[in-house]
Structures are given as C-alpha cells and as structure tokens.
Amino acid sequence: MKIEDRNAGRIRRAPEGFLSSDGIRTVVEEAKRDRRDFIRSAFATAVAGAAGGAALAQGKPVPTADGDPNILQLPAHSKGLGKSVVTDGYGKPSEFEGNVQRRQSPGLTPTNQASVSFAPLQSLFGVVTPSGLHFERHHQGWWDIDPSKHRFMINGMVKKPMVFTLEDLMRLPSVSRFHFIECGANTAVEWGNVAVPTAQYTHGMLSCSEFTGVPLVTLLEMAGANLKDGNFVLAEGADGSSMTRTIPMSVIKSGEVFVAYGQNGEMLRPENGYPLRLIVPGIQGVSWVKYLRRIEVGDQPYATKDEAIHYIDLMPGGQHRQYASLQECKSVVTTPSGGQVLLDKGFYNITGLAWSGRGKVKKVDVSVDGGRNWRTARLESPVMSKCLTRFNMNWIWDGKPTIIQSRATDETGYVQPNYRQLRAVRGTRSIYHNNAIQSWLVQENGEVKNVQVS
Amino acid sequence: MKIEDRNAGRIRRAPEGFLSSDGIRTVVEEAKRDRRDFIRSAFATAVAGAAGGAALAQGKPVPTADGDPNILQLPAHSKGLGKSVVTDGYGKPSEFEGNVQRRQSPGLTPTNQASVSFAPLQSLFGVVTPSGLHFERHHQGWWDIDPSKHRFMINGMVKKPMVFTLEDLMRLPSVSRFHFIECGANTAVEWGNVAVPTAQYTHGMLSCSEFTGVPLVTLLEMAGANLKDGNFVLAEGADGSSMTRTIPMSVIKSGEVFVAYGQNGEMLRPENGYPLRLIVPGIQGVSWVKYLRRIEVGDQPYATKDEAIHYIDLMPGGQHRQYASLQECKSVVTTPSGGQVLLDKGFYNITGLAWSGRGKVKKVDVSVDGGRNWRTARLESPVMSKCLTRFNMNWIWDGKPTIIQSRATDETGYVQPNYRQLRAVRGTRSIYHNNAIQSWLVQENGEVKNVQVS
Numbered sequence: 001m002k003i004e005d006r007n008a009g010r011i012r013r014a015p016e017g018f019l020s021s022d023g024i025r026t027v028v029e030e031a032k033r034d035r036r037d038f039i040r041s042a043f044a045t046a047v048a049g050a051a052g053g054a055a056l057a058q059g060k061p062v063p064t065a066d067g068d069p070n071i072l073q074l075p076a077h078s079k080g081l082g083k084s085v086v087t088d089g090y091g092k093p094s095e096f097e098g099n100v101q102r103r104q105s106p107g108l109t110p111t112n113q114a115s116v117s118f119a120p121l122q123s124l125f126g127v128v129t130p131s132g133l134h135f136e137r138h139h140q141g142w143w144d145i146d147p148s149k150h151r152f153m154i155n156g157m158v159k160k161p162m163v164f165t166l167e168d169l170m171r172l173p174s175v176s177r178f179h180f181i182e183c184g185a186n187t188a189v190e191w192g193n194v195a196v197p198t199a200q201y202t203h204g205m206l207s208c209s210e211f212t213g214v215p216l217v218t219l220l221e222m223a224g225a226n227l228k229d230g231n232f233v234l235a236e237g238a239d240g241s242s243m244t245r246t247i248p249m250s251v252i253k254s255g256e257v258f259v260a261y262g263q264n265g266e267m268l269r270p271e272n273g274y275p276l277r278l279i280v281p282g283i284q285g286v287s288w289v290k291y292l293r294r295i296e297v298g299d300q301p302y303a304t305k306d307e308a309i310h311y312i313d314l315m316p317g318g319q320h321r322q323y324a325s326l327q328e329c330k331s332v333v334t335t336p337s338g339g340q341v342l343l344d345k346g347f348y349n350i351t352g353l354a355w356s357g358r359g360k361v362k363k364v365d366v367s368v369d370g371g372r373n374w375r376t377a378r379l380e381s382p383v384m385s386k387c388l389t390r391f392n393m394n395w396i397w398d399g400k401p402t403i404i405q406s407r408a409t410d411e412t413g414y415v416q417p418n419y420r421q422l423r424a425v426r427g428t429r430s431i432y433h434n435n436a437i438q439s440w441l442v443q444e445n446g447e448v449k450n451v452q453v454s
Numbered sequence: 455m456k457i458e459d460r461n462a463g464r465i466r467r468a469p470e471g472f473l474s475s476d477g478i479r480t481v482v483e484e485a486k487r488d489r490r491d492f493i494r495s496a497f498a499t500a501v502a503g504a505a506g507g508a509a510l511a512q513g514k515p516v517p518t519a520d521g522d523p524n525i526l527q528l529p530a531h532s533k534g535l536g537k538s539v540v541t542d543g544y545g546k547p548s549e550f551e552g553n554v555q556r557r558q559s560p561g562l563t564p565t566n567q568a569s570v571s572f573a574p575l576q577s578l579f580g581v582v583t584p585s586g587l588h589f590e591r592h593h594q595g596w597w598d599i600d601p602s603k604h605r606f607m608i609n610g611m612v613k614k615p616m617v618f619t620l621e622d623l624m625r626l627p628s629v630s631r632f633h634f635i636e637c638g639a640n641t642a643v644e645w646g647n648v649a650v651p652t653a654q655y656t657h658g659m660l661s662c663s664e665f666t667g668v669p670l671v672t673l674l675e676m677a678g679a680n681l682k683d684g685n686f687v688l689a690e691g692a693d694g695s696s697m698t699r700t701i702p703m704s705v706i707k708s709g710e711v712f713v714a715y716g717q718n719g720e721m722l723r724p725e726n727g728y729p730l731r732l733i734v735p736g737i738q739g740v741s742w743v744k745y746l747r748r749i750e751v752g753d754q755p756y757a758t759k760d761e762a763i764h765y766i767d768l769m770p771g772g773q774h775r776q777y778a779s780l781q782e783c784k785s786v787v788t789t790p791s792g793g794q795v796l797l798d799k800g801f802y803n804i805t806g807l808a809w810s811g812r813g814k815v816k817k818v819d820v821s822v823d824g825g826r827n828w829r830t831a832r833l834e835s836p837v838m839s840k841c842l843t844r845f846n847m848n849w850i851w852d853g854k855p856t857i858i859q860s861r862a863t864d865e866t867g868y869v870q871p872n873y874r875q876l877r878a879v880r881g882t883r884s885i886y887h888n889n890a891i892q893s894w895l896v897q898e899n900g901e902v903k904n905v906q907v908s
Contacts, residue, residue: 070603071617077745078692082595084566086725089555091586093544094598094728097721101543112538125666125716126630128582132545133720141536144548149524163525173803176580176834176844212579238532262579264718266587267551271540274548291531349627380630382836390630 093132102133105201108189113141114241116183118204121334121353126380127178127388129207131269137183137205137285138271139241139306145291147267147275150238152259156296157231159224166261166275169214175258176212177281178387180355182327184284184311187434194450199337202438202450206353208388211279212262216252216295219259225297227253234302235278238293244304245287246323247280249297256281256386259292281386282357283325284432286311316427327357329416330435331364331391331408342446345399350377354389356410361389363409368395370403370439370453371418377406397442403453404440420454547586556587559655562643567595568695570637572658575788575807580834581632581842583661585723591637591659591739592725593695593760599745601721601729604692606713610750611685613678620715620729623668629712630666631735632841634809636781638738638765641888648904653791656892656904660807662842665733666716670706670749673713679751681707688756689732692747698758699741700777701734703751710735710840713746735840736811738779738886740765770881781811783870784889785818785845785862796900799853804831808843810864815843817863822849824857824893824907825872831860851896857907858894874908 093100102117109115119135129135136142147166155161183205189195196202220227231249236242251257260279261267268274273290280287286306301307301323313321331354336342350368354361360383365374377391391406408416422436441451547554556571563569573589583589590596601620609615637659643649650656674681685703690696705711714733715721722728727744734741740760755761755777767775785808790796804822808815814837819828831845845860862870876890895905 068605068617070605071607075599075603075692077597077599078694078696080694081567082592082597082693083725084595085558085569085571085590085592086556086596089552090547091556091588091723091725093585093720094601094722094724096598096601096728098543100720102540102545104539113535115539117539124719125628126664126719128664128719130585130718130720131547134545136539138536138539141538142540143531143536144550145529145531147548147550149529151522151524153525163522171800171802173832173848174579174805174846210580210582238529239536240532240534242532264584265578265580265582266547266554266584268548269545270548271537271545274550346625348625351628378627382838384836392628394627 100133102135102204103200105196114139116205118200119207120200121204121206121332122199122337122340124334125390127208127353127390128264129209131209131264131266131272134207134209134269134272135183135205136271138239139243140239142271143239143291144270145238145275150275150291150293152276152292153294154219154223154225154297155294156234156298157226158220158297162219162223164219169259169261169276172214172218174212174214176210176262177258177279178208178210178384179279179281180206180208180327180386180388181285181288182206182330182355184286184325184327184432187436187438188431190436190452191430191434192428194452197450198339199332199334199438202338203332203353205285206355206388208355209263210265211258211260211277213258213260213276213279215255216257216259216278217255219295220252220297226299229253231297231299232301234294234296234298234304235287235289235292236294236296237273237289238291243286243289243306244302245289246301246304246307247283247287251280251283282327282359284311284327287325311432313426313432314430316425316429324433327355328433328435329356329358329361329408329410329414330354331361331406331416332438333366333404333406333440336404336442336448337440338448338450340448342397342442342448344446345397348395348397350393350395350404352377352391352406354379354391354406354408355387356408356412356414357386358410358412358414359385360411361408362411362413364389364391365407365409366391366393367405367407368402371405371437374407399444401444402442403451404442405437405453407437418454419452554587556589556658557654559650568593570659572654573661574654575658575660575786576653576791576794578788579844581662581807581844582718583663585663585718585720585726588661588663588723588726589637589659590725592693593697594693596725597693597745598724599692599729604729604745604747606730606746607748608673608677608679608751609748610688610752611680612674612751616673616677618673623713623715623730626668626672628666628668630664630716631712631733632662632664632838633733633735634660634662634781634840634842635739635742636660636784636809638740638779638781638886641890641892642885644890644906645884645888646882648906651904652793653786653788653892656792657786657807659739660809660842662809663717664719665712665714665731667712667714667730667733669709670711670713670732671709673749674706674751680753683707685751685753686755688748688750688752688758689741689743689746690748690750691727691743692745697740697743697760698756699743700755700758700761701737701741705734705737736780736813738765738781741779765886767880767886768884770879770883778887781809782887782889783810783812783815783862783864783868784808785815785860785870786892787820787858787860787894790858790896790902791894792902792904794902796851796896796902798900799851802849802851804847804849804858806831806845806860808833808845808860808862809841810862810866810868811840812864812866812868813839814865815862816865816867818843818845819861819863820845820847821859821861822856825859825891828861853898855898856896857905858896859891859907861891872908873906 186205640659
C-alpha cells in the first residue's frame with residue numbers, strides 16, 4: 001500500500017546490529033508501527049481503477065471517503081488560528097520529518113572530527129540537496145570562521161601575489177552553477193561485497209547544490225599567473241587538516257573551476273567550507289577544498305599527503321594509482337531502495353539519481369528483472385553538466401521477488417559498469433571510485449535489500 | 455571598498471522611523487561599525503591593478519599581506535581540532551549570517567497570523583531560495599499538519615471522486631521542476647511613490663525552488679474528470695482561511711500544474727504548505743494553494759472571496775479587474791540596492807533577478823545612467839521557464855551619483871515597463887501586479903536609495 005518510510009528516511013527491518021563485510025555496524029531504527037498500520041487499513045490504493053489513466057489502472061477499487069475520520073471530520077487546523085510568520089531567524093523542516101537527517105556510520109572512522117556523515121538520498125526529491133542535509137567529510141573537524149578575518153591568497157608563479165578579502169571577491173564577476181559533489185570514497189564499503197543496508201550508506205556521500213562565486217581563472221589573470229598548459233595549482237584549506245590538492249591548469253583554464261561563497265542561494269554552510277570553497281566540477285570532493293585560503297601556481301604536481309598517500313586507488317597487481325580524481329558516470333535507484341518496504345503489489349514510481357564527472361547524463365536504463373531487460377527512464381529537465389539528474393520510471397510490481405537496477409550513460413558514451421566489469425579492471429581491494437551498478441532486491445514480503453549481481 | 459551589508463542583509467542609513475507613503479513604518483537596523491571599519495582600513499581593493507584582467511584594472515595598488523594580522527598569524531582554526539560531524543538533526547547557517555533572515559514590515563498587516571514575511575533578496579545568490587528564507591504569506595497563520603492524517607480529494611465533474619493519502623501520491627509518476635513564486639502583491643507599496651527602503655521590502659515576496667510532485671492532469675484523468683476547455687477547477691486549502699482559487703482547465707491540461715510534496719530536495723516546509731501545495735507556474739502565489747486538500751471540477755469560475763473581492767486590480771476608471779493572475783515579466787537589481795553602501799569607486803559586479811510568468815527570460819538590459827543607455831547583462835544558465843534567472847554585469851563606478859535600473863524582456867517579446875508606462879494603463883491606486891522597472895540611486899557618499907524614475 002505504501003513505500004515504508006519513503007519520507008521519514010527510517011530504516012525498517014535491516015538486520016539488527018548488522019555487521020558489514022568491513023566490520024561496520026550500522027544503525028538500525030525501528031519503524032513506527034502505528035503510522036504504518038493506520039495506512040494499511042485506511043484505503044485501497046488510489047492508483048487503481050482509474051478511468052483515464054490507463055498506465056496506472058490496476059483493476060482495484062476506487063478509494064472513497066467512507067469511514068475515514070480524516071475526511072469526515074474537520075481537523076483543528078481547518079477551524080483555528082495558526083502560527084505567526086516565522087521572522088525569528090530561519091525556518092525549519094516539519095516536526096514530522098525529524099527522521100530525515102544525515103547520519104554517521106558508527107565504526108567507520110575513529111573520531112567524530114575526522115569523519116563522515118551521509119545524506120539521506122532515499123528521502124530526497126529532485127536534484128538539489130538541502131544544505132542542512134548535505135553530506136559532510138571532515139579531516140580535522142569543522143569551523144565557523146569569521147568571514148571578516150578570512151583571507152584568500154594567490155602566490156607562486158604569478159607576477160603579483162595577491163590577497164583578497166571576502167568583500168573583494170564579492171565585487172568581482174560571478175557565476176552561479178548547479179553541480180554535484182561526490183566523495184571519491186562514496187560506495188567504498190561495497191568493493192568486497194554487500195556492506196551496508198541503505199542508499200544513505202551506499203551512496204550518501206553525494207550532494208548537489210547551486211554554487212555562486214568567482215572563476216579561478218579570473219583571479220589568476222588578475223595576479224598575472226603563468227597559465228600555460230602543463231602547469232598546476234595547489235589549493236590549500238585553512239582548517240587544521242591543512243588539506244592541499246593539486247589541480248591541472250588545463251582544468252582551471254576551462255573556466256569551470258571557481259571560488260565559491262554561495263551555496264543554494266545563501267552563504268556556504270560552516271561544515272561545508274564557509275566562507276570560501278573551491279568548486280571543481282566532476283572531480284572528487286576532496287579537491288573541493290573547504291575554508292580555501294590559498295592557491296599556489298607551480299609547474300609540477302605537488303604530491304601532497306592527501307594525493308600521494310591518501311585518495312589513491314589500490315589496483316589488482318598491487319600497484320596504486322594516483323591523481324585518478326574524476327568521478328565516472330554512475331547512478332542509483334533511491335526508491336525502492338534498501339530498507340524500504342513495499343506493502344502491496346501494483347503501481348510504483350521508480351526514481352533515482354544519475355551523474356557523470358565528464359559532462360551531461362545522456363540516458364538512464366532501468367531493469368526490474370536483475371539485468372535481463374532494460375527500459376529507458378524519463379530524465380527530469382534541464383539535464384545539467386556535472387550535475388545530478390533525476391530519473392523516473394513507471395513500474396507495476398507483480399508481488400514476486402525481483403531485482404531493480406539502474407545503468408547510466410553519459411554524453412561521452414561511457415556506460416556505467418556492473419561489478420564484474422569494474423572488478424576486472426580494479427579488483428576488490430580498492431577504496432575509491434566505485435561506480436558499479438547498484439542492485440536492490442525486492443523480496444516477496446516487500447522488503448528491499450542491498451544485493452550484488454555480477 | 456566593500457558593498458556594505460551585502461552579505462548580512464542589514465539595512466544601513468535608511469531614515470530612522472521611515473514613514474512610507476502607505477503609512478508603513480519600516481525597521482531600521484544599525485550597521486555593525488566594527489566590521490565595516492575593519493574592512494575600510496585593511497586593504498586597497500583587490501580588484502585593482504591586475505595584470506591580465508583588463509576589464510577589472512583600475513590602476514590601484516595591488517593588495518599585499520603587509521601588516522595584515524589575518525595573513526601573518528595562523529588563526530586558531532588552522533591549529534586546533536574542529537567540531538564533530540553534524541548528525542544531530544539538521545545543519546544551520548553560520549552564526550555570522552544571523553542577520554540574513556526574512557522580515558516583516560511592521561504595520562503592513564494587522565496581525566502576525568494574516569501576514570507576510572519578505573525574503574532577503576539583497577543577500578541571496580543564484581536562483582534557489584533557501585527554504586528557511588522563502589517568503590511567507592499566511593491568511594490565517596501556518597500549521598504543521600500530520601501527513602499521515604492529511605487527505606487530498608478530487609470531486610465535482612468527475613466519474614469517480616477520489617481520495618488520496620500522501621503515500622498514494624508518492625507512488626505516482628512525479629516531476630521535478632524549478633519555478634519562481636511571486637505574491638501578486640509584491641512591490642505593492644510602490645504604486646503611489648517610493649515606499650520602502652530595500653529590495654527585501656520592494657521585491658521580497660518572491661522566491662524560487664525546485665518542486666517535486668504529481669501533475670494535476672494525471673490525477674484528474676484517474677478520477678475521470680471532464681477535461682474540456684472552458685471548464686475550471688477549484689483548489690482548496692485545509693487551513694482556517696479556507697483559501698479557494700479558480701484555475702482554468704486549459705492551464706492544467708498543459709501539464710504544468712502539479713501537486714507538490716517536495717521543495718528543494720526535501721518535503722515542503724510547514725509555513726509553505728506541508729504536506730501538499732499546488733504549483734501553478736507563472737501565476738501569482740495565492741493560487742499556489744497551501745495545505746491542499748481538494749480539487750473540484752466545474753464548468754465556470756467559482757468567484758470565491760479570494761478572487762472576487764481580494765486579489766483584484768483597481769483600474770484608473772474606478773472599475774476593478776478580476777482573474778488577472780499572471781505575473782508579467784519583471785526584474786530587480788539586488789546589488790547594489792537600497793540600504794547598501796558602496797565604500798569606494800571602482801569595479802562592481804551588478805547582479806539581480808529576472809522572471810516572467812509567460813516563459814523564459816530572453817534578455818536583461820541594465821542602465822547605470824538612469825535609463826539613457828542600456829547594456830545587455832550576462833544571464834546565468836540554464837535559463838528555465840517560469841523560473842528566476844540570475845543576471846550579472848560588469849560596472850566601474852566613477853564615484854558620481856547615478857541611477858541603476860534593470861529591464862527584462864521575455865521570450866514572447868514582452869518588455870518590462872517603466873512607471874510612466876505602467877501607470878498609463880493601471881493608474882496609481884492598485885495593489886497587485888506592479889512589474890515596473892526599479893530604480894536605485896547611488897549617491898556620492900555611496901549610499902544606495904530607492905527612487906522612482908518615470
């Protein structure tokens with residue numbers, strides 16, 4: 001009858017104290033029985049028996065108001081005076097949405113300062129991630145830095161080293177663009193085998209925002225930087241982790257990289273780099289340096305700790321691969337997804353997200369039979385480059401067990417691989433850049449489980 | 455040196471106890487002197503003296519780190535351990551952004567339940583409005599309705615009256631689209647003369663979000679509604695105001711109107727209609743019925759209180775115009791704008807918003823000399839239909855008083871009028887649908903004022 005916890009983001013029936021292949025204990029939350037039971041008894045599905053909507057017709061009875069107190073009796077909010085306008089600061093979500101939050105995976109990281117929180121993808125709509133639910137990755141905790149004291153410097157191979165205040169930057173020509181950001185380690189725990197129960201934990205180091213700021217190439221031109229191909233810049237953050245990352249000059253000269261102060265209409269959030277963050281579209285999140293304080297221009301890669309030792313890909317032969325920072329084409333079905341429960345057969349809207357670090361998503365195919373047959377999903381427009389794309393597809397569940405998958409193709413023709421294809425190249429011992437096809441098993445009782453299909 | 459309060463949204467130097475032409479006393483807030491004074495003394499502008507950035511070069515000295523403690527001394531956040539990941543619910547803006555909030559205009563409405571709060575447009579970036587800053591208009595206060603008890607009914611000229619739970623609706627094919635919403639009364643107080651000091655109060659009953667929901671035409675087809683042109687629907691909200699609005703069937707058959715549960719990635723906010731709101735792109739906000747509980751299909755307009763008596767246009771001849779609900783093409787410069795202060799001459803990024811209820815914005819022209827000359831601004835892409843469009847334009851202020859204006863043209867060729875053109879048709883005694891060109895006077899001391907130019 002309904003998709004359990006579609007909205008609240010609760011995880012029902014994931015095994016209690018679930019132990020993943022990586023030894024990660026995941027949080028199990030009890031579903032609120034009262035709400036589900038009410039829904040189960042209240043109506044036959046509204047999807048059924050429709051006159052004009054042929055694709056939705058299931059031959060079930062049309063729901064009516066008979067016996068439903070929520071139709072027959074006027075609620076308090078139809079009779080009384082409501083609350084005043086919200087001018088005391090800043091609006092908040094409904095109290096009924098309290099379970100929609102980013103979550104840690106206990107045991108994944110040794111501290112809460114050098115840690116991760118995952119975005120609740122299974123509860124989100126469209127492509128914009130609310131800033132309050134944007135995933136977090138901190139290497140040394142987060143700070144709320146006084147913007148009047150923050151400085152941004154450009155030095156190295158430049159004619160005039162420059163220092164900017166935030167207000168200096170905000171006077172310059174700006175751009176506003178929608179982009180996804182994905183941690184290179186997203187889906188990391190699935191390399192060996194199924195490790196975590198829900199889309200929040202398999203894919204939740206992924207978010208998408210409209211960012212506003214100044215193209216880095218503009219700033220480099222102001223400083224008289226040596227912009228030749230083959231040069232590099234080093235981006236450095238102001239927090240205690242001294243995060244530093246090398247970026248090729250050719251990427252910056254494309255004009256795509258910018259120094260952002262705005263995110264989703266307002267200033268960046270403190271846990272995501274306030275007051276300045278580097279936006280590097282299509283590249284793994286670690287290069288989107290938070291609390292950005294310095295750009296140095298040089299003529300070779302800097303081989304810093306976070307690119308020479310961390311964020312490297314362990315390959316099957318025992319070697320490791322550095323500077324593989326592009327986020328390849330990938331997708332995930334967010335409903336139905338692990339931890340959700342389908343309470344009856346019938347019509348469902350399958351929905352999910354697709355993205356590519358190489359540009360636009362060209363198409364998304366969805367299988368509801370474990371990969372034997374594929375149908376092309378509807379993409380919500382506009383499809384934007386290096387941005388999340390929302391897809392939707394009609395599905396009538398016949399009540400039998402089945403496996404649901406999505407497979408994205410980007411505008412370069414690159415096709416998202418399955419696990420067999422990915423492991424043939426990359427092995428099973430890596431951490432980063434797992435973009436394999438995700439499989440969700442819908443069981444006969446409606447419970448959805450994370451599984452792997454080769 | 456900086457644009458005063460660009461970011462904090464503070465209103466500086468608006469006349470104390472300002473009395474508008476409508477008798478509205480506006481809130482005057484003191485600027486925080488310490489921050490401004492610090493900025494004023496710290497640096498010469500970073501915009502100046504650039505090597506490669508010809509358009510930005512002003513012949514001023516390049517800023518250096520000399521003497522700036524914020525460059526020479528490592529701050530605490532570069533040396534210490536920060537805060538833990540934010541998993542206790544929901545992230546919040548920086549403490550330094552506390553002044554960026556929606557605000558009431560005291561005296562505008564007799565109660566706080568039937569009232570308005572304005573979005574701080576002068577502090578926002580891009581086109582997405584953070585849901586916590588989305589403008590509010592309540593007719594009887596707002597409610598946080600339990601979604602498990604909310605019902606949505608379709609009746610009237612239908613074969614099968616239907617009732618939907620929220621979960622029923624979330625199983626149906628969905629769309630996600632970016633649209634602006636503007637109250638028909640936005641800019642209302644400017645009809646007679648200059649009335650309020652800032653863009654927040656002149657244009658802040660305007661917001662823009664990515665909405666997700668089910669096309670109303672899908673639901674009407676399921677109920678076997680009579681969809682012929684010339685029919686109408688009545689949309690009804692569940693709150694105590696019994697908000698009801700007529701919408702022509704032809705508009706609904708376009709597929710543009712939908713029943714939304716999602717806004718900016720999450721569920722609608724309570725003060726904006728949680729759990730269901732009707733999205734009627736291009737049409738004034740009052741028709742975007744909040745707490746939507748019923749759609750009735752009929753064969754004539756319903757002439758309800760909120761369309762026969764309220765939300766009507768008083769015309770010059772003494773007659774009034776009903777059902778004029780389309781929001782015509784309009785724009786506003788948000789920086790520099792009233793209440794902001796330019797602290798020195800030199801380069802500025804002029805930025806603002808443009809929109810049209812008829813479709814896409816085609817171009818925005820900007821004048822920096824009171825309308826004598828116009829230059830075409832850069833539009834951020836993608837330009838979306840019935841959505842805000844962000845524009846930017848380079849400007850070098852010579853330090854002399856001048857008037858800044860923007861004029862939008864939409865894809866139908868409609869050009870935003872000036873006040874003389876608007877008043878020739880509409881007079882001066884109206885409340886709704888003022889889409890005239892906004893003028894901001896930059897004074898020699900850098901203070902920006904709201905003025906009207908005919």
